[in-house]
Amino acid sequence: MKSHYDYIITGAGLAGLSLLMRMMQHPFFDTAQILVIDAAKKNTNDRTWCFWEKESDIFEPIVIKKWDHVSFLAPSYTNELNLSPFTYKMIRGIDLYSHVLEKAATKNNISFCTERVLAVHSDNHGAKVVLESQTLTASKVFNSILFEPANVLAQKASDYFLWQHFKGFEIKTATPVFNDAVATLMDFTVDQAEGTTFMYVMPTSPTTALVEYTLFTPNILEEEKYDKAITDYIQKTYGSIDYEVMHHEFGQIPMTNYSFVAGAENLINIGVAGGQVKGSSGYAFHFIQEKTKTIVADLVAGKNPLRARTFALKKFQLYDSVLLRVLHDKKLDGASIFTAIFSKNPPDRVFRFLNNESTLIDDLHIMASVPTRVFLPAAIQALLGVKRRRA
Numbered sequence: 001m002k003s004h005y006d007y008i009i010t011g012a013g014l015a016g017l018s019l020l021m022r023m024m025q026h027p028f029f030d031t032a033q034i035l036v037i038d039a040a041k042k043n044t045n046d047r048t049w050c051f052w053e054k055e056s057d058i059f060e061p062i063v064i065k066k067w068d069h070v071s072f073l074a075p076s077y078t079n080e081l082n083l084s085p086f087t088y089k090m091i092r093g094i095d096l097y098s099h100v101l102e103k104a105a106t107k108n109n110i111s112f113c114t115e116r117v118l119a120v121h122s123d124n125h126g127a128k129v130v131l132e133s134q135t136l137t138a139s140k141v142f143n144s145i146l147f148e149p150a151n152v153l154a155q156k157a158s159d160y161f162l163w164q165h166f167k168g169f170e171i172k173t174a175t176p177v178f179n180d181a182v183a184t185l186m187d188f189t190v191d192q193a194e195g196t197t198f199m200y201v202m203p204t205s206p207t208t209a210l211v212e213y214t215l216f217t218p219n220i221l222e223e224e225k226y227d228k229a230i231t232d233y234i235q236k237t238y239g240s241i242d243y244e245v246m247h248h249e250f251g252q253i254p255m256t257n258y259s260f261v262a263g264a265e266n267l268i269n270i271g272v273a274g275g276q277v278k279g280s281s282g283y284a285f286h287f288i289q290e291k292t293k294t295i296v297a298d299l300v301a302g303k304n305p306l307r308a309r310t311f312a313l314k315k316f317q318l319y320d321s322v323l324l325r326v327l328h329d330k331k332l333d334g335a336s337i338f339t340a341i342f343s344k345n346p347p348d349r350v351f352r353f354l355n356n357e358s359t360l361i362d363d364l365h366i367m368a369s370v371p372t373r374v375f376l377p378a379a380i381q382a383l384l385g386v387k388r389r390r391a
């Protein structure tokens with residue numbers, strides 16, 4: 001291994017590998033020396049990503065299932081939503097890791113290192129990556145490692161914080177039971193005693209589906225509770241069917257108004273570490289793709305990819321902060337909020353809003369759908385930057 005590179009990417013997860021893939025697709029980087037470092041070999045199927053988009057992007061070849069319709073279910077409102085012009089898509093973690101790593105293996109300017117990163121630093125001349133065995137330097141470092149857990153960072157800053165946590169079973173049934181033309185985006189007809197709770201069902205064929213039990217709460221549950229909730233839901237929804245669990249996954253995603261550090265000089269944070277998780281929903285796939293596109297475009301144009309937050313981003317972060325406050329302080333439950341939004345707006349407006357792509361007119365419509373008496377005080381607090389009281 002050399003001691004200096006043009007670019008070092010720390011963390012070969014979604015953000016690191018999306019950036020690498022985009023770099024590999026542009027001739028500008030053909031002669032750049034690029035090193036990717038991760039503590040893990042990235043050879044396990046540790047997560048499934050779902051996201052909606054209008055156009056095809058770089059990971060289209062590994063999309064395993066697409067839906068044009070999704071359903072939304074709550075005690076007082078149920079609907080099947082036509083997503084047009086969006087399509088909802090699913091990608092398996094292992095397919096993404098293999099796809100990018102196989103392509104990288106054909107390039108002699110890209111190297112990998114399986115080692116734990118202890119720290120990253122920037123200075124005027126470049127950036128440093130501290131490993132257990134040595135310290136490396138690069139002109140730019142793109143870092144996707146969060147060196148301190150997000151809940152600890154938010155706690156220190158007295159910011160609002162919830163975990164979006166979930167367990168999913170990928171099941172195979174003995175007989176066909178699923179309508180695989182429609183994915184269940186949110187089913188709130190489950191017990192809400194723990195806080196905002198919904199089921200998420202992604203049928204990939206009439207006999208296979210990913211069934212996920214998802215919560216937005218301050219604390220993670222004991223494992224048996226997720227398992228029981230999924231088993232009960234399958235029984236309630238599909239009856240006493242024979243099925244086997246092919247695979248399971250667990251996730252916990254930070255939902256916070258904490259301002260993740262964007263970077264410093266030649267160090268650019270990306271992914272969860274760079275604040276690319278939407279604070280009010282936990283969605284990250286789309287935002288990571290947008291961020292890595294911008295980074296590549298900036299590097300090609302000779303600009304520093306470390307940019308100030310745009311007005312649009314500040315606007316959406318304010319909305320996230322408002323919604324998060326309402327959820328965190330239990331001023332209104334998630335089922336009622338999402339029911340109000342989905343029942344009073346066309347789906348394309350809601351999906352633009354959730355992707356931070358809505359216009360001011362769209363935003364006003366969304367705001368008009370939720371109760372002013374709950375959201376206005378939270379909006380004033382968020383605008384004034386009122387912090388959470390420490391417990």
Ligand SMILES: Cc1cc2nc3c(=O)[nH]c(=O)nc-3n(C[C@H](O)[C@H](O)[C@H](O)COP(=O)(O)OP(=O)(O)OC[C@H]3O[C@@H](n4cnc5c(N)ncnc54)[C@H](O)[C@@H]3O)c2cc1C
Binds near residue numbers: 016038040050146284
């Ligand atoms: C199970 C699961 C399902 C999800 N599903 C969705 C979804 O459907 N849609 C959506 O929008 N978002 C989803 N997310 C949220 C988000 O998209 C993912 O968390 C995504 O992987 C974040 O990308 P990242 O690169 O920031 O982090 P990661 O993908 O976690 O990558 C970070 C990398 O850093 C490495 N690393 C960590 N510490 C060190 C260290 N000290 N030294 C070296 N390497 C280190 C890790 O091994 C890892 O490879 C999901 C998250 C999970 C956990």
